[in-house]
Amino acid sequence: MLWNSTLLPAEGFQAPPELPMHDHEAAPAGLPPEALLLDVRSYSEFMSGHVEGARCLPLPRLMEDIVHLVPDPSLPIVLYCSSGTRAEQALRQLRRMGYLHVSNGGTPQHLAGRLGRAVQRGM
Template identity: 30%
Template sequence: MNFLTQIDNLALIALMLVTGTALFLPTLSTLISGKGLSPTEATIWINRRKAAVIDLRPEGEFKAGHLPGAKYVPSNEIATRIEKLKLDRKNPLILVCETGASSRKAVAEVQKLGFAEVATLDGGVQAWQAAALPLVK
């Protein structure tokens, strides 16, 4: 009986560790790669928090359709081009690409430029379109 109790306790401890790890992984991902926003959260940031939107996709894709108010900045020129936009570093900044992968890579570089709060659009423009939100040409 005592042996079975120890096995039950070990199983509970293992379950607790697995659950804790599963809960912490999204937080760890956010700490490493910046905050990811759903299309709804991005809309709230844009409308209520005056977030600037930077589109890192190739120029042709940007011209074909982009988020309302987005500014085009090539991902390989992000440091120099953001400086020219003269954005308020106190306001949030949302980085956008096609799927969210390229924008996550640019977060650290933008944070080094002194922006207090930088986020990416999870799923990128594809997620924006999937949420039936408008693109501007």
């Protein structure tokens, strides 16, 4: 959002505080090659466009199926969804389950751009 400073009172104005950095803002930069990209949206959302190389594990199935997909809790995992919200929920669940290197990658477009990968449709 752009502000027109002429509309703001000069005295007493303070810039808004810096927002805290979320995991998805720092995670992909140093992404280990063995990191699993995990799309926590529904299967139909995944098919409509996902990061190249990602796997689909919808959030409602996460706690039940993650132990089969990723039995090693030290494996790096980058989660993403359409807005980053479900990925954040998944991140909290996985950390409670003992997964050590989990991060929120944000949206498919954002993550694909940061990784230099394509957003694919279908399989």
